[in-house]
Amino acid sequence: MPINILMPALSPTMEKGNLAKWLKKEGDKVKSGDVIAEIETDKATMEVEAADEGTLAKIIVPEGTQDVPVNDVIAVLAADGEDVKAAGAGAGKAEAPKPTASSFETPAARAPQDEGSAGGKTETPTKPTTNPAPRPEEGAPAPVSKGEATHNGARVFASPLARRLAKDAGIDIARVTGTGPHGRVIARDVEQAKSGGGLKAPAAAPAAGPAIAPAMSDQQIRALYPEGSYEVVPHDGMRRTIAQRLTQSTQTIPHFYLTIDCNLDRLLAAREDINAAAPKDKDGKPAYKLSVNDFIIKAMAIALQRVPDANVSWTEGGMLKHRHSDIGVAVAMPGGLITPIIRSAETQSLSSISAQMKDFAARARARKLKPEEYQGGTTAVSNLGMFGIKDFTAVINPPHATILAVGTGEQCPIVKDGKIEIATMMSVTLSCDHRAVDGALGAELIGAFKTLIENPVMMMV
Incomplete structure (x- = not known):
């Protein structure tokens, strides 16, 4: 069965990382302990080592990709004796390991925890599970999936492309009116929001208690300066x-x-x-x-x-x-x-x-x-x-x-x-x-x- 290689969590607070470089290419043989990729976090560049042996069947996330969520599938490994083409064709379809275990190792994962932290052992990798995920009960709230954000306890449905465009433009995705299926925010909604269209009014402040001025939005701050008098330098992971x-x-x-x-x-x-x-x-x-x-x-x-x-x-x-x-x-x-x-x-x-x-x-x-x-x-x-x-x-x-x-x-x-x-x-x-x-x-x-x-x-x- 194909083995999914996931984006590793290289620190307790890491939520996303940049896939800086692949050190193996599709079709290469991989041994346990081989360094297969370099991941950039907000503070450092770390190496990812393979925990299993096989052939790198498919690279799903190309090098240079930024803000890859932890536990997303980044590549698929075909086990020894497995058809590499078949494993690559079904890339990403195999069941991924649970977040508490992973199909990779990093030097950070093998290092002892800091003094004063809970526990002192790292979990060992486990085989991917083949049990299908339980279906939610009818009428029960569905879990928040990828492409969804939360705002004041309510879900905001948005496509990954729309979320990226909104982030780059400094627009709060929760204020964009979605025109996609079931009110989902899509790319054209964000493009319209850039010109001020389709934006919802900010949530009203509570009536009780002293009035507190809300923080200025990116658009409000940029409106204070003449267009063309500045350039927008996106925040990197470290600065955030x-x-x-x-x-x-x-x-x-x-x-x-x-x-x-x-x-x-x-x-x-x-x-x-x-x-x-x-x-x-x-x-x-x-x-x-x-x-x-x-x-x-x-x-x-x-x-x-x-x-x-x-x-x-x-x-x-x-x-x-x-x-x-x-x-x-x-x-x-x-x-x-x-x-x-x-x-x-x-x-x-x-x-x-x-x-x-x-x-x-x-x-x-x-x-x-x-x-x-x-x-x-x-x-x-x-x-x-x-x-x-x-x-x-x-x-x-x-x-x-x-x-x-x-x-x-x-x-x-x-x-x-x-x-x-x-x-x-x-x-x-x-x-x-x-x-x-x-x-x-x-x-x-x-x-x-x-x-x-x-x-x-x-x-x-």
């Missing part, structure tokens, strides 16, 4: 995910902020001495070159160990109190940013942290990080000092309870023992989730960080 997560963070996490100034003079002197003493390779290049950010990561990791009540994540069922300091570090990349994680940073040397960060930064910009390398963590560091930013506040990245925003180090006058001296000072601001870290606890954590930054020798103990 960043928008969703930051909106979730600001709406659900009660933020408060603590700012403190740190004297960097001792740290800069220690960094210079350590880098000067670094061993050289045969080409005369130093084995490592520490940055100020490496010290910041190490200091934050040790500070969390000294203030363990702040090394937590909030959940409705209870507080997750983490044993290790897994520090996420914001790295800019085309189209957004990502936070690869230095695991158990409190146990690592500065040179090890430095080497990992250089590797993470390079692979992040190439979108080659694995999900387990940027998911989870217990806190994060966002450093904009290299851009000359003096201070700023950062938005907490769930499920973290804190994030440290680091400004630039600059020379300025300070008062020491009643005398004015020049020192290199750096402002840092700690954003805290008030549900998990209150004011006194946050102050204790940022105070411990300051002590370590101003006395870097304490990081070597």
Whole structure:
């Protein structure tokens, strides 16, 4: 029986992915463990490995296709001894495996779950089921199928092409009047809506309570600017995910902020001495070159160990109190940013942290990080000092309870023992989730960080 290969879910939150490239072509023999395709998520490009042996009978989703829903059939594999042409002719008709099991494996699927997540085992692939799906009872509500959306609890019927056209045009599909069978929204309805025709009025706001101005629609915003004075750059998956997560963070996490100034003079002197003493390779290049950010990561990791009540994540069922300091570090990349994680940073040397960060930064910009390398963590560091930013506040990245925003180090006058001296000072601001870290606890954590930054020798103990 033909084996359906499905679009894999490469992360717990992934709903769609882009099929970047096929590494096998129709008619190629496939062995278990062979890499057959590359899938682009919002953060990285991942490889898909075959779990079964056979011949690639039919590629259903061509490479370059965007927004392929998870668990959609992307190809069909003919088992050994099976007629390849017959399997290809019936492509997509075979029953697909249940969503809880899949006919593929990925490196992410085999990786252990983050500490604190439920369970610790991945399900093993199962054979496709041949049992037909039960028919709904007469009169019972039909399940929402592909091409349908929901709006205020009601289904919106729309063809896949209409949904894509509406998305590209920035039109809310729920406001388009459908003229297809049974009121289904079809492509010509969206084309008409682009010129303002066939659009339903937005849902009225509730009469009770204070009036809240609704968000402006894409069309309303574009109407503010002369036609031809701008170009529309569609959002990619990364930008949409960043928008969703930051909106979730600001709406659900009660933020408060603590700012403190740190004297960097001792740290800069220690960094210079350590880098000067670094061993050289045969080409005369130093084995490592520490940055100020490496010290910041190490200091934050040790500070969390000294203030363990702040090394937590909030959940409705209870507080997750983490044993290790897994520090996420914001790295800019085309189209957004990502936070690869230095695991158990409190146990690592500065040179090890430095080497990992250089590797993470390079692979992040190439979108080659694995999900387990940027998911989870217990806190994060966002450093904009290299851009000359003096201070700023950062938005907490769930499920973290804190994030440290680091400004630039600059020379300025300070008062020491009643005398004015020049020192290199750096402002840092700690954003805290008030549900998990209150004011006194946050102050204790940022105070411990300051002590370590101003006395870097304490990081070597």
